[in-house]
Every structure is written in structure tokens, then in C-alpha cells.
Amino acid sequence: MTTARPRIALYTLVVLSAVISFLPIVWLILTSLKTSTGIYAWPPQYLPQPFTLENYINIITNTPELLLYVVNSFIVGIGCTAASLALGGLAGYALSRLRIRGARVMMVAILAVTMFPPVSLLPSLFQTFLELGLLNTYTGLIIAHTGLFLPFTVWMLASYFATLPAEIEEAARMDGMGFFRIFRSIVIPLSWPGFVATGLIVFIFSWNEFPLALVLMTQNSMRTAPVGISLYPGEYAFPWETISTATVIAIIPILVITAIFQKQIVGGLTAGAGK
Amino acid sequence: MTGTTSTLDRRMQWTGIGFVAPTVLVIAAILVYPILQSIVLSFGDSSIDGSEPYRFVGLAHYSQLIHTGRFWNALGVTLTFTAITIPCELLVGIGLALLMNESFRGKGIARLAVLFPWALPTALNALMWRWMYNSDYGLFNALALQSGLADRPINWLGDQTLAMISMSIVAIWKTSSFMALIILAGLQSIPRELYEAGRMDGMSRWQEFRQITLPLLKAPILVALIVRSMDALRTFELPFNLTDGGPVTATESLSLYAYKVIFDFIEFNFGAALVVVQFLVIFAMSLVYIFLLRNRD
Structure with missing residues (x-):
């Protein structure tokens, strides 16, 4: 060379x-x-x-719903990321550290359910969410996305926790600390790089998710960015000046996150897939 | 001493179950229960809002499925799409990974270039490409016509064969980077000494690649293949936004067809049968890969 x-x-x-x-x-x-x-x-x-900048000004003045989609995506993305990290953190910690019986089987089962195609969940989820009044609510889509991305979160965090030295936790236990306090005040501060990488990827997953966001948010004002922009054209004309501008606006957050945190994201992706 | 250990063990056991329970509940509610309900729905007749009671009809929807040409078309489209994209993604992915494994200036931007297509929303990416493929105002036809490579506009998304190729190109562009990242991580874990030993033996670069690199990359390649094949078999928003399954049904994937049956034609139970069959296809594919992974050890 x-x-x-x-x-x-x-x-x-x-x-x-x-x-x-x-x-x-x-x-x-x-x-x-x-x-x-x-x-x-x-x-x-x-x-x-x-x-x-005509197209950008037009969107702000004439079609502010296109900006609302981006706001919706942020709300759902942040909610889903927070819920996934909280639940997945606890579960990942228990499965990698607390020596539960059947932990291995449970890990494999959690991985296996990710095989389900999202569209196969739609008939039932739509019906259930309709009955429970969860259609067109942030809570509903946040719960759905959390369920969809929890398997990934659990696997990522469990493999991160497994790299921590066990001695600190053992010493804390000798001092009489409970498991939840150990998790909160020792494990979380030690594993924040794992949480950051996992959280970023889950946020991107939620931002990009399409089928569930399409079906569970049927009201225009509740749509997320990918769905809202995709359905915006309507039946006949395709206003490319608006579509291209809205798409740029919806992609910028992802582009910025990816550019700033590329090392963490690559690290997280490859660690997650290496298992 | 054994007494305290077993108390600790029991406490650990119960705390652990408490920690895992919320996650298991959410996964059960969002992923497991719906697929079970889809199976139940596929064997009966009911209405989407629950106004009609469920009536068991046995295999009626499945026998309807076997006699529906559009289902076989969607299955064929999905399998063709998978068969085109996965090998291409693998080749491009290996190439990109080998490239990224070299040392050169501007690595940061190169890594962003690899990561960026992965991070894009598939739905919006499909719109982006639909704009470039546009036969009247798109970038590709502008270049083709102005350079003289074509004398009239190419109908990228309007011709049955070309539409499938155009759609596959979008998928290959977007997801080769994922393959590359997984394979790159595998490359970086290969000890350098192996190559030094190879050089001592007078191996050429090609021999090095064939005899050292490739065998050690088998595991990450298989993992990447599993993940990507499952994604290709359930592809939905790419045809939804790029072609809407057209022209006619030339790019209508199983997921897209199932979605239309359920939400456009409101044939809830027939749609459920469709998604169950799709699930079985993915399950079968995973079994093949698991078998391949097993054989490795």
C-alpha cells in the first residue's frame, strides 16, 4: 500500500x-x-x-400541519425512548445479572418475537386500540413502539451490563443496598454510554417506523412525519416543491443525530448484531 | 451460611422477576397477543369494530388464499425482491467494509456516508427516489437524456420489470450500509498476526481474503443475512411510497397486499390469513439460517 x-x-x-x-x-x-x-x-x-427559501416559507405560513408531524414524531420518539430505556434497563439488568432461572430461554424468546412482521400485528392492534380508545393518542403509539423496540433495547443493555465488573455491585450488596437502589445509583451511572447508544438507535427506529404509525394514527393532526408526508400528496397531484421541502425538514433531525453520535450508533449497532 | 445464600438467591429471583415483568407484559401485549389473535381471526369471520360476533369458518380463508392469483403474485414479488437484494447487498456490504477497514484521511465523513442511508426513514427515502426516478422531471432522466444515453424518457417505475429493478436498487442503496457495518466489526476483530503469518507464507491478497478473512467473517455475515432477509420479506413502506405496488401489481409485496386487503378492502379475516402465511414464510427462512448457523459449530 x-x-x-x-x-x-x-x-x-x-x-x-x-x-x-x-x-x-x-x-x-x-x-x-x-x-x-x-x-x-x-x-x-x-x-x-x-x-x-420560498418553499420553506410557504410551509410555515400555508401548511403548518407539516411541521406538526415533526413535533408528533418528537413526542412519540422521546416517549418511546424513555419508556424503552426504563423498562428495558430493568429487564436487561435482571436477565444479565440477577441469575433468574430461565434467563437464557427468556432472552431467546424475546429475540424470536422480533421475527413477527409488523403488518401481522395490525388487524389485532387496530381493533384493540379502537376498543381501548388508544387510536390517535400519543400514549397509544408510544406503547406500540415501546413494545416493538423493547426486544432490541433489552438485548443491547443486557450485553452492556455484562461488561461491568461485578465486584462493585457485590460490595454494595454487602452494605445492605437493595437491588433497585444498586441499579439506580450504581449500575445506571456506570452504564450511561450503553444507555446513550441504545436510546439514540431506539429514537431513530421510532422516528422511522411506518406501518404502526400509519394505522394507529388515523387523524391527520396526530400523524408522525414519515406517515404525514407520505399521505400528504392526496389522490391526484404530487406537489414536489412541498414534498421535497417537508422531507428535508423531517430528515434533518435524523441527519444531525447521526452525524454527532456516529461512533456511539455504530458501536451500538455492531454490538447488538454481534450476539 | 447456606441458609443466607438461599434467602439471597430467592430474593434475587423475585426481584429479577419483578424487574422483567413490565417488559414481558408490554411485549406480550404488543407483539405476542396480536399475532395469536391474527391466527384466531384467520379461522373465522368477524367485523373490525366488533359489531358482528366471531364465527368459526375453519380453513375457508386459507383455501380462498390458495385460489387468489394476487396472493401468489405478492409472494412471488416478495421472494424475487429478496432474492435480488440480499446477494447484492452482501457484495456491496463486503466491498464497503473492506474499504472502511483501510486507513485513509476523511474517515469520519466516509463513516457518516455509510451510516446515513441506514438512518433515513425508509418511507421518506422511497419518496426521495421516486422523485429522482420521475420520468418527466427526475434527475436520472435529465442525466440520461442530456448525456445522450437515452433518446426518450425512461419509465423507471412504469414498466413491470424495470419497476422491480428500480425498487431493488433503492433497497440495496439503503441497506448495504448495515451489512457493511456488521461485517466491518467482524473484520476489525480478526487478529493482525494471522495476516502476518499469511504474508510469511507468501499469500497473495486474494488468497489472504479467501483463506483468512472470509472464513472468519462467516458468523457476522450470517447474522447480517438473517436480519436483512427478514426485513426484505416484510418490506412494506418502500413499495407503498415508491410505486404503490404498481404498475398493476408488479411490485406489490406480501405486506403491502395484506395491508390493502385489511384496510382498503376491509376484508379483515382474509387479511389475517395472509399475515399468518407471511409469518410462516419468515419463520421457515429463519429456520434455514438457524440450521446454517448450527452447522458452523
Whole structure:
């Protein structure tokens, strides 16, 4: 690898991969910065002529529901992440540390249920949520997403707890600390990197989840970003200037989170899949 | 001494059960109960709002299923889509992982480039590509026509065969990165000494890859294949937003067909039979992979 030619080939491949990776989002951002005439022009405009923020201003003034979808996604995402970490943390701790009988079987069972296709849950979930009045509520979708992503959370956190030294907890137990206090005041502070990585991934999962959010939120004002934007076009016309702009707005939070926490996310994903 | 140990054990046991119980309850309510109810629904007739009482009809919906061409089409679409995308994702994934395993400047941006497609919402990604594939105003046709590669607009999503290929490209673009990350983690755990030993033996880079790298990557590759195959078999929002299953039903996956049967045609119980069959397909696929994993040891 000291000769020049392999280096050039390497950099060419790296640049090519990066271009292919970012091309769709760059094209979408460029589209959102064009005027309506520019979007549908021939010959095509590769760069906006002129650059305009018209589409963004239009969304804020004319179709604020598109921003509401993003707010809904945040509420559901944060709620689901908090609930998953709280429940999954306790369960993961018990399964990796408290030597319960059947812990291994339970771990495998928890993994096995992730095999269910989300669409197979829809008939029953829709019916149950209708009966319980949970359709079109944040609580309802938060519970549904928590159930969907708890298996992943439990596995991630359990494997993180397994890397902690057991001596500290044993010493705490000698001092007469209860299990819940040990978990709260010793285990959680020691494992926050695990919680951060897991929480970020669960938030992204919830933000991106489609089938359950589609079926359990039937009111326009309650829809999450992916569903609201997908259903926005209506039956006939497809207003690409609005769609591209709304999509950019809905993707930015994910892009920012991914860019800032890429190391934690990659670490979490590979640890989770390595099991 | 044994007395205190067993008290501690018992306390640990009960505390542990208490800690696990909320998670088990939520998973049971959201994942296990619905699939069991879908099985029950598939053997009977009922209404979605519970206004009609449940009536057992045995295998009626399943025999209807066998005689429904659109079901076989959806099964074929799903299997074709899986068969196209998984091998391509694996190849691209291995390539990307080998690339990321080299040292070069700008690694941070390269890693973000790999991670970014994974993090995108599939539904919005499908819209993004639908815009690029647009036959009148899309980027691809603009490039194809202006460069002279095509003399008239290509109907990327309007032709039956081309639509399947176009849809597969979107999936490969989005998910190869996941394969790459898993395989990269596997690559980084291979001890360097093995390669040094290989070099002593005068191995070429290709031989190194075949005889050292690939055998040690078998486990992470299988894990990535399982996860990705299950995802491909239940693909839903990609055709939902890219093609709506069209043209006609050329890209209508099992999930999309089941969704339409349940919520557009309001054939609740027939839809339940569909999702049960889909579940069985995924289950069968997992058994194959588990068998492959077992054989490894």
C-alpha cells in the first residue's frame, strides 16, 4: 500500500461511495431550494436558479400541519425512548445479572418475537386500540413502539451490563443496598454510554417506523412525519416543491443525530448484531 | 451460611422477576397477543369494530388464499425482491467494509456516508427516489437524456420489470450500509498476526481474503443475512411510497397486499390469513439460517 496507484484507487472508491450515498439527499435539498418553475424546467436546473427559501416559507405560513408531524414524531420518539430505556434497563439488568432461572430461554424468546412482521400485528392492534380508545393518542403509539423496540433495547443493555465488573455491585450488596437502589445509583451511572447508544438507535427506529404509525394514527393532526408526508400528496397531484421541502425538514433531525453520535450508533449497532 | 445464600438467591429471583415483568407484559401485549389473535381471526369471520360476533369458518380463508392469483403474485414479488437484494447487498456490504477497514484521511465523513442511508426513514427515502426516478422531471432522466444515453424518457417505475429493478436498487442503496457495518466489526476483530503469518507464507491478497478473512467473517455475515432477509420479506413502506405496488401489481409485496386487503378492502379475516402465511414464510427462512448457523459449530 505504499505505492501511489493503490492509494489513488482507494480514494477514488471512497469518494465514489460518498457521492452515491449523499446524492439523493443533496438532490432533494437542491429541489427544495428551487422555485416551482425551476423544479419543472427543461433543460433541467442542476443548481437552483435563483436560490429561494420560498418553499420553506410557504410551509410555515400555508401548511403548518407539516411541521406538526415533526413535533408528533418528537413526542412519540422521546416517549418511546424513555419508556424503552426504563423498562428495558430493568429487564436487561435482571436477565444479565440477577441469575433468574430461565434467563437464557427468556432472552431467546424475546429475540424470536422480533421475527413477527409488523403488518401481522395490525388487524389485532387496530381493533384493540379502537376498543381501548388508544387510536390517535400519543400514549397509544408510544406503547406500540415501546413494545416493538423493547426486544432490541433489552438485548443491547443486557450485553452492556455484562461488561461491568461485578465486584462493585457485590460490595454494595454487602452494605445492605437493595437491588433497585444498586441499579439506580450504581449500575445506571456506570452504564450511561450503553444507555446513550441504545436510546439514540431506539429514537431513530421510532422516528422511522411506518406501518404502526400509519394505522394507529388515523387523524391527520396526530400523524408522525414519515406517515404525514407520505399521505400528504392526496389522490391526484404530487406537489414536489412541498414534498421535497417537508422531507428535508423531517430528515434533518435524523441527519444531525447521526452525524454527532456516529461512533456511539455504530458501536451500538455492531454490538447488538454481534450476539 | 447456606441458609443466607438461599434467602439471597430467592430474593434475587423475585426481584429479577419483578424487574422483567413490565417488559414481558408490554411485549406480550404488543407483539405476542396480536399475532395469536391474527391466527384466531384467520379461522373465522368477524367485523373490525366488533359489531358482528366471531364465527368459526375453519380453513375457508386459507383455501380462498390458495385460489387468489394476487396472493401468489405478492409472494412471488416478495421472494424475487429478496432474492435480488440480499446477494447484492452482501457484495456491496463486503466491498464497503473492506474499504472502511483501510486507513485513509476523511474517515469520519466516509463513516457518516455509510451510516446515513441506514438512518433515513425508509418511507421518506422511497419518496426521495421516486422523485429522482420521475420520468418527466427526475434527475436520472435529465442525466440520461442530456448525456445522450437515452433518446426518450425512461419509465423507471412504469414498466413491470424495470419497476422491480428500480425498487431493488433503492433497497440495496439503503441497506448495504448495515451489512457493511456488521461485517466491518467482524473484520476489525480478526487478529493482525494471522495476516502476518499469511504474508510469511507468501499469500497473495486474494488468497489472504479467501483463506483468512472470509472464513472468519462467516458468523457476522450470517447474522447480517438473517436480519436483512427478514426485513426484505416484510418490506412494506418502500413499495407503498415508491410505486404503490404498481404498475398493476408488479411490485406489490406480501405486506403491502395484506395491508390493502385489511384496510382498503376491509376484508379483515382474509387479511389475517395472509399475515399468518407471511409469518410462516419468515419463520421457515429463519429456520434455514438457524440450521446454517448450527452447522458452523
